[in-house]
Amino acid sequence: MTAINVATESPALQNEQMRPGQTSPRLALPTVLFLVATIAVPIAITFVYSFLSTADIGTGVKWDFTLSAYRHLFVQDKLDGTTAFDTRYVKVIWNSFVYSAITTVVTLILSLPIAMWIATRAESARNFLVAAVTLPFWISILIRTYGLRQLIDDNGPVGGVFHRLGLDYHIIYTPTATVIGLIYVFLPFMILPIYASAERFDFSLAEAGYDLGAKRMTVFRKIVLPSIRPGIISGIALVFIPALGSFLQSDMLGGGKANMIANVIANQFGQSRNWPFGCALSVLLIGLTVLFVQIIRGISARSGDQVNLV
Amino acid sequence: MTTATTKRRRLVNLRNFPTFTATSWAVLIFLYLPLVYVIGYSFNSGRMVMIWEGFSLHWYTVAIQDINIQRALTNSLKIAVVATTLSTVLAVLASLGLVRMARNGKRIAWALIGIPLIIPEIVLAIGTLAFFMAVKIPLGIFGLILAHTAFCIPFALLPIRARLSQLDAAPFEAAYDLGANDREILRRITLPLLSPAIVSGALLAFAISIDDFITSFFIAGPGATTLPVYIFGMIRSNVTPEVNAISTLLLLFSGIVLISSYVLNRVRR
Amino acid sequence: MGSKMRHRASAIAAIAAVLALSACGSSSSDGASSGAFPTAGTGEVHVYNWTDYIDPEQLKAFTAETGIKVVLDTFDSNETLLAKLQAGATGYDVVVPSDYMVAQMVELNLLQKVDVAGFPNGKNIKPNLMDVYWDKGRQYSAPWMYGTTGIACNTVDPNCAKITSWKDWFTIGAPKMDSLKDQVEVVSAALRATGVAAADLCTTDKSKYLAAQNLLDGFKPAVIDSDSGIERVIAGTSNIRQAWNGSAHRMKAKVPTVEYIYPKEGLNLWADNLVIPVGAPNLDNAKIFINWMMDPKNAAAESNFTGYDNGITGSDAFMAADLKSDPAVIMPADKVALATPTPNCSKEARDLYTQVFTTWTTGQ
Numbered sequence: 001m002t003a004i005n006v007a008t009e010s011p012a013l014q015n016e017q018m019r020p021g022q023t024s025p026r027l028a029l030p031t032v033l034f035l036v037a038t039i040a041v042p043i044a045i046t047f048v049y050s051f052l053s054t055a056d057i058g059t060g061v062k063w064d065f066t067l068s069a070y071r072h073l074f075v076q077d078k079l080d081g082t083t084a085f086d087t088r089y090v091k092v093i094w095n096s097f098v099y100s101a102i103t104t105v106v107t108l109i110l111s112l113p114i115a116m117w118i119a120t121r122a123e124s125a126r127n128f129l130v131a132a133v134t135l136p137f138w139i140s141i142l143i144r145t146y147g148l149r150q151l152i153d154d155n156g157p158v159g160g161v162f163h164r165l166g167l168d169y170h171i172i173y174t175p176t177a178t179v180i181g182l183i184y185v186f187l188p189f190m191i192l193p194i195y196a197s198a199e200r201f202d203f204s205l206a207e208a209g210y211d212l213g214a215k216r217m218t219v220f221r222k223i224v225l226p227s228i229r230p231g232i233i234s235g236i237a238l239v240f241i242p243a244l245g246s247f248l249q250s251d252m253l254g255g256g257k258a259n260m261i262a263n264v265i266a267n268q269f270g271q272s273r274n275w276p277f278g279c280a281l282s283v284l285l286i287g288l289t290v291l292f293v294q295i296i297r298g299i300s301a302r303s304g305d306q307v308n309l310v
Numbered sequence: 311m312t313t314a315t316t317k318r319r320r321l322v323n324l325r326n327f328p329t330f331t332a333t334s335w336a337v338l339i340f341l342y343l344p345l346v347y348v349i350g351y352s353f354n355s356g357r358m359v360m361i362w363e364g365f366s367l368h369w370y371t372v373a374i375q376d377i378n379i380q381r382a383l384t385n386s387l388k389i390a391v392v393a394t395t396l397s398t399v400l401a402v403l404a405s406l407g408l409v410r411m412a413r414n415g416k417r418i419a420w421a422l423i424g425i426p427l428i429i430p431e432i433v434l435a436i437g438t439l440a441f442f443m444a445v446k447i448p449l450g451i452f453g454l455i456l457a458h459t460a461f462c463i464p465f466a467l468l469p470i471r472a473r474l475s476q477l478d479a480a481p482f483e484a485a486y487d488l489g490a491n492d493r494e495i496l497r498r499i500t501l502p503l504l505s506p507a508i509v510s511g512a513l514l515a516f517a518i519s520i521d522d523f524i525t526s527f528f529i530a531g532p533g534a535t536t537l538p539v540y541i542f543g544m545i546r547s548n549v550t551p552e553v554n555a556i557s558t559l560l561l562l563f564s565g566i567v568l569i570s571s572y573v574l575n576r577v578r579r
Numbered sequence: 580m581g582s583k584m585r586h587r588a589s590a591i592a593a594i595a596a597v598l599a600l601s602a603c604g605s606s607s608s609d610g611a612s613s614g615a616f617p618t619a620g621t622g623e624v625h626v627y628n629w630t631d632y633i634d635p636e637q638l639k640a641f642t643a644e645t646g647i648k649v650v651l652d653t654f655d656s657n658e659t660l661l662a663k664l665q666a667g668a669t670g671y672d673v674v675v676p677s678d679y680m681v682a683q684m685v686e687l688n689l690l691q692k693v694d695v696a697g698f699p700n701g702k703n704i705k706p707n708l709m710d711v712y713w714d715k716g717r718q719y720s721a722p723w724m725y726g727t728t729g730i731a732c733n734t735v736d737p738n739c740a741k742i743t744s745w746k747d748w749f750t751i752g753a754p755k756m757d758s759l760k761d762q763v764e765v766v767s768a769a770l771r772a773t774g775v776a777a778a779d780l781c782t783t784d785k786s787k788y789l790a791a792q793n794l795l796d797g798f799k800p801a802v803i804d805s806d807s808g809i810e811r812v813i814a815g816t817s818n819i820r821q822a823w824n825g826s827a828h829r830m831k832a833k834v835p836t837v838e839y840i841y842p843k844e845g846l847n848l849w850a851d852n853l854v855i856p857v858g859a860p861n862l863d864n865a866k867i868f869i870n871w872m873m874d875p876k877n878a879a880a881e882s883n884f885t886g887y888d889n890g891i892t893g894s895d896a897f898m899a900a901d902l903k904s905d906p907a908v909i910m911p912a913d914k915v916a917l918a919t920p921t922p923n924c925s926k927e928a929r930d931l932y933t934q935v936f937t938t939w940t941t942g943q
Contacts (some may be wrong), residue, residue, distance in 0.1 A: 023496055028407025028419060031400040031463065035422040042437030049440055056926055058687045059662045060443065079789035079934070088941045113333040129338075129570065136341060137562045140521035141537050143557045147543055150351065154816040155360040168754075172537070172816075173802050185342060188538030245430020247524055252545070255942035256760050256804035262432045264941060269436055269528065271658050271762055272933050279440070282433040289429055298432035358810055378651060439666055449668040531663065532625045532670025533650045543653050546632035546806040 023199075043286070051278035059273050069280035091266065093284070096260045099175070100243035103182040107190040107239050108232065115191050115231070116224070119198035130195065136188050143254050148184050152177055152253070167221065173255030181249030189233035195230025198224075229303065237296045244292070245285055261285050311397060319524035345561065352554035359549050369555040373528040379556055381533075389526075389536065393458035394466070398512040399458070401466035404476055405499070426461040434461065435528040435557035442529060449531025457525050469514065473507035506574055513571045517564060583858030585844065616699055616870070617863035620647040624864040626661065627652050627674040629851075630806075632724075634884035641871055647864045655805055656761060664689050669858035674867035678850050679763070679923035681720050682713040691855045693866060695721045700891075706849065708890040712923070715865035722890025723905045724825065724882065726848035727910070727918050728764050730840040731827035736818035745842045747774035749798045750823070755818040757808055758800040762936035764821065764847060767922055769795050769935070773843035781924035788931045795939040803940060824907045825886030829933060832886075841914040848918035850890065 053064040076086035118129045136144060152158045152171045163167045171177050201224065209219045225232075249263035258264045260283060268278025315388060329331075352370070356363030371381055404423065408416055438457050439449075447453050481503075485495050523538040530539050537560070544553050600717060626633070630653040636648045652671075654660045657680040664674065665687070674844060676684055684690050695701055696717040704722055714720045730748055732739035738753040745768045748756075767780050769791035777781060781790075800819065801817070802808070812830050822830070827839040853872060857867045871877055878889040879897030881922035888908055895903065903909050924932065 023406045023410070023492060023500075025407045025411035025415065027411075028404045028411060031407075032402035032419050032422065034400055034641045035425075035460060035463065038438070038456055039422055039425050039434065042441040043429075045440045046433065046437040056682060059658075066374060079785040079792060081785065088938060092941055110333065110337050113330040114337045117330045117334040117847075124537050131568075132338060135565075135568060136566045138521075139345070139561060140523070140538055140557075142428075142521070142523045142542060143348060143560060144344060146541075146553065146557065147348040150347045150360060151344045153360060155814045156347070170801070180894070184340065184344070185335065241428060242430065245432060247430075247432050247613075250509060255802040258937075258940045259943065262430060263336055265432055265436060267940070269439065269662060271656060271760070272937055273658055273662070274384070274933070277439070278436060282436060283426070285430055293428060358813060360810075360814065381650065415751050443666040446667055448670065449663065449666055529650070530650065531668040532627070533623075536650050543630050543655075546655065546804070547653075575820055 002205070015085055018070040027152065034289065046279045046282050047287075049276055050283050053274050054274050054276055059269070059275060061275050068275075069274075069276040072277050073280060073284070076106070090257065091282075092261055092264050093288075095175070096244055096262075099182060099260065100240050102179050103186060103243045104190075104236055106179075106183050107187050108189060111190040111194050111235060112232075115194035115198050117227070118191075118195050119201065126199075130192075133188050133191050141248060144185060145248050146273045149177075149182055149253055152180060157236055166279050172253065175254060175259060176261060177253035177255075178250045182243050182246060185246075185249060186239040189238040189242070193234035193238060194228055194231040200225045230300070232297060233300055233303075234296040241289055243293055244288060321447065322432040325360075330561060335470050347372055347431070349558045351551055352558040354554070355418075356549045357550055359551050359554060369551040369558075372550075372552050373559065375556040376552070376556075377539070378535075378540060382537040384537050385451065385534055386537040388408065389454050389458055390453050390516050393462050393519045394421045394512050394516040396455070396459040397462035397515045398508060401463050401470055401511060401515075402501075402504070402508060404463070405467055405470045406496070409474070417445055423464050427464050431461070431524045432528075438525065438529050449529055450534045451531075453531065453537070454526060454527050455535055458503055458519045458522060461522075462519055465518050466508075466511035466515040469507040469510040473504055477503060509570055509574055512571050513574075517567050593924075599790045602923035603632075614821075615646050618868055620645055620861075620864045620867050622864060623648045623650050624861050624863060624868045625650045625670055625672045625859075626654070626868070627654060627663070627668075627671040629653060629675060630655060632675065632851075632885055634881055637877060637880050637884070639875075640880075641868065645867055645871065647867060649868070655707045659898070661685045661689075664856055669856075670860055671856055671860040672861045673868055674851060674856055675723055675851055676720075677711045677921065678711065678852070679921055681852050681854060682923050684854070684856075685714070685719055689770070689856055690719045691857055691859065691862070693855055693862075694718055695869065698866065698870045699871065700870045703873050703875060703891045703893060705890050705892050711850065712920070713718075714852070720852035720854045721873055722887050723851040723853050723872070724885050724887035725848070726824040726887040727841075728768075728821065728823055728849065728921075729827070729842060729907075731812075731822035731830055731907075732838055732840055733812060733815075733818040733830075733834055734836045735815075736817060739838065739840075742819065742840055743767070743843055745844050746794075748772070748842065749794050751819075752797070752799075753800065753819055755816065756800040757802040757811070757817045757820045757917065758806065759821045760803045760805045760940075762932050763921060765795075765939070766791060766932045766935050768821070768842070771842070771846075774844075775917065777845050780919075780922035781928045783925070783927050783931065788935050789892050792935045792938055793901060795935065796831055798939070799943060805943070812837065823887075827907045828886035828902065828905050831907065832901070839905075841910075841917050841918070843918055847921040849921045 050069050051063040051065055051067065053066050053068065055062050072086075074086055074090050075083060076088070077083050095101075114133075118126055118133070121129060137210070150156050154163075154170055154172055156259050158171060171180070194216065205227075206219050206223050209223050210216070214222070245262050246260065247266060250260040250263050251266075258267055264276050265281045265285070268274045268281070351359055351362070353365050353367065354362055355366030355368055404419065411419065414571055435457075438453075441447075442449060442453050447456075481499050482495060485499055490498070521538060522536070523542060526536045526539050527542065530536065535543075537556075541553060541556060602757060624647050626649055628651060632653075636677045638651065640647055654663065657677050660674060660676055661680060661683065662670070664684070681690070696704065698721070701717065701721075704717055708722045708725075711717075716875050730742060734740075734744060736753070736755065738751055741751060744747055749769060749772050751763055766788075770780055770782075770787060771777070773787070773794055774791040775787050775791075779787075802811075808817050808820060809826070809830055812820070813833050815824065824837075824839055831839075853869045855862065855869070872881065873891055874894035875891050876897050878891035879894040882889045882894065883902060885897045886902065888910065906914075922928075
């Protein structure tokens with residue numbers, strides 16, 4: 001897997017500076033300009049729109065400066081005429097946060113064993129297993145989510161098991177289904193970076209600790225864990241950040257209820273027709289994402305680990 | 311201690327970590343079972359996805375003959391081919407130019423390139439929708455190509471950048487000492503050395519573009535429905551094993567792309 | 580059959596009463612188009628329609644007869660359609676908005692005034708659907724399907740017997756209930772359930788909306804989505820659904836135990852339309868397409884596919900017998916009075932609808 005460093009520059013890049021045959025920095029200009037137009041400008045527009053008013057009729061915005069989209073996030077003019085702190089969106093943000101956190105923890109628990117396991121296989125098996133874990137990256141998330149929906153559907157095998165056990169329990173179209181979907185989709189994002197760290201780990205260290213009589217869990221905690229920490233931190237970032245802004249899992253598995261931030265954003269551009277509010281939520285989501293990237297960057301700087309984001 | 315004994319001993323020991331093997335197999339099954347379901351039920355002869363009525367290739371015939379699928383696939387391919395080409399060219403230019411760029415410029419450029427990898431796609435999708443509406447770019451194939459190119463650039467760039475940082479300085483210095491100018495070095499040495507990474511990056515960009523749903527969903531316009539957007543509509547309105555059949559074909563396609571990339575990597579090594 | 584036909588006649592009369600809010604008599608005669616109507620076409624016509632709402636076989640027949648290829652894209656709500664058109668989707672030739680949405684699109688200057696009533700088949704428009712509030716004299720729009728939004732219930736579920744009203748629907752708390760994801764339908768049903776009269780569904784009295792919101796607070800369906808869900812009904816994972824009558828009809832075809840319930844507080848009568856947006860690249864083809872669809876035989880074929888009645892005179896003769904005998908499609912005489920047009924509200928009322936709907940969907 002290739003990687004982008006969380007830290008802005010890697011040592012490798014500086015080494016390249018002096019090599020002959022290098023080309024003018026102007027070559028990068030078309031790309032930078034293109035990205036300014038297609039990435040920076042849309043984000044800037046999102047930011048500007050979040051301070052505008054809704055159009056009187058139809059969709060879009062009216063050029064009328066207001067903070068009401070942000071106020072709308074936290075304050076509700078209730079129907080009984082009073083104004084109160086609005087828990088609805090705070091709850092949605094909280095949900096997104098909790099679902100992502102659960103997803104991160106579960107994928108981490110599942111990934112540690114498999115990453116270690118793959119790292120300790122013989123080389124040919126290892127290549128095959130890495131390919132098996134990488135393959136889902138190349139498969140449409142839509143199709144993967146659709147497949148999972150069939151699996152956990154009331155008529156699918158999981159529903160069948162509940163039915164046979166005589167349980168009136170449904171997973172599909174519940175928040176549980178959304179979280180399972182997130183775990184399923186983001187699992188490889190946790191396995192691969194941990195594996196990348198584990199692969200570089202010198203297992204003779206673990207051997208030594210083990211031979212010296214340390215318990216297995218102690219070996220794991222004291223010797224293995226610190227060595228694979230960069231992989232774990234990368235994995236956490238790679239799972240938590242995209243999970244926070246995910247849309248499809250909640251939409252397809254959660255029964256169309258607006259449970260996560262991205263679903264509420266999508267609604268503002270459809271049914272609810274409130275672009276400024278959708279933009280304000282987007283700005284908030286960008287803020288949360290950047291905040292989390294900074295936290296990861298801080299952790300990696302403090303621990304001295306080089307942490308990569310795919 | 312020979313490597314062979316090290317390996318054997320470590321294998322023995324780590325197998326003893328509690329439940330590692332069982333968990334690993336369970337995780338692999340979990341990763342693949344939904345795909346097995348998609349593929350398995352694509353051969354269902356009945357109309358209902360989840361009620362098995364017998365083996366049949368009926369839904370493949372339906373999917374292949376479905377004019378809307380053909381159209382959506384054509385759109386997806388058109389967009390993916392153009393977006394891959396553009397993003398690969400822009401990625402190569404960026405990777406070559408960024409090396410010698412001043413520190414601040416480089417920082418800004420990398421931040422821009424990294425944004426699509428970090429910011430949730432829906433944010434960029436609605437931002438792009440608002441942008442197109444503001445500057446009156448009509449929703450359609452052209453707009454989709456612009457948006458796809460933008461988020462494909464980082465994927466096309468990553469392998470190139472990784473390769474660039476691994477390059478040994480020796481051939482460059484040798485060429486320089488022999489009097490080659492920068493342009494010749496670029497053409498004769500840099501680009502040939504980068505070419506496997508460029509192809510890798512292009513394949514990655516292609517896969518990302520052809521699978522994209524969220525951006526395409528928000529900015530698709532007249533006659534520009536892509537295959538994932540069309541499949542999403544099918545899943546919502548009338549789920550038949552046709553969805554499974556077309557998904558299986560798409561899986562097959564992704565598999566071929568992955569294998570090509572794998573083979574390329576092997577050749578490189 | 581006689582009594583069925585009488586019911587049908589009275590249904591039409593009632594629809595005439597509710598849809599034709601104005602009696603002012605502009606008719607097809609004063610809007611005759613100046614140029615000759617295009618007959619044969621080449622190239623394509625880009626149609627943007629609701630999912631699963633047009634017969635693919637009919638599209639093939641259209642291409643065979645006229646030489647015009649149909650490119651079909653689909654949407655899932657009136658709001659999505661509006662958003663796409665306003666966001667600059669200028670390549671559609673024919674789009675299919677509902678009644679109140681036609682009114683808004685006309686107001687936003689998004690539609691072409693093509694004098695549909697003056698089309699060769701404009702004479703086939705049912706008289707009661709000619710002077711509708713969203714398009715008096717059918718200058719912009721041709722009638723497509725029309726129907727009601729009620730409750731489809733699979734009577735194998737004992738809860739069906741307990742649902743006779745929207746109030747029951749919102750309060751029964753049964754499992755396997757699915758709601759539409761449509762703020763106008765959900766909120767208007769909740770308003771009706773809390774005692775708001777049909778004529779008052781666009782009220783701006785916040786206390787009315789508060790009552791509706793309080794009612795919705797306790798309403799937790801399994802799924803909130805406007806997908807057809809027929810598979811889920813067949814599979815038995817969805818028994819009680821807020822549904823358009825045509826989709827109820829299609830469910831019945833697969834699951835005979837499904838019944839369509841007319842809630843006693845009344846239900847929304849909606850009518851969809853074929854319109855041509857401003858900037859349509861193939862104007863003539865769009866006209867040919869709309870005119871073709873106003874042919875009784877073709878309109879009937881679409882009804883047979885979608886499960887809804889249509890707005891074309893003479894189409895009955897070609898409609899499937901099971902469609903004409905289905906009380907979900909052809910309103911029984913005692914239910915006719917229950918159907919009132921989908922409210923077309925002011926921005927203020929619409930914002931209240933949005934507020935109630937958002938509170939509900941985000942509170943699930």
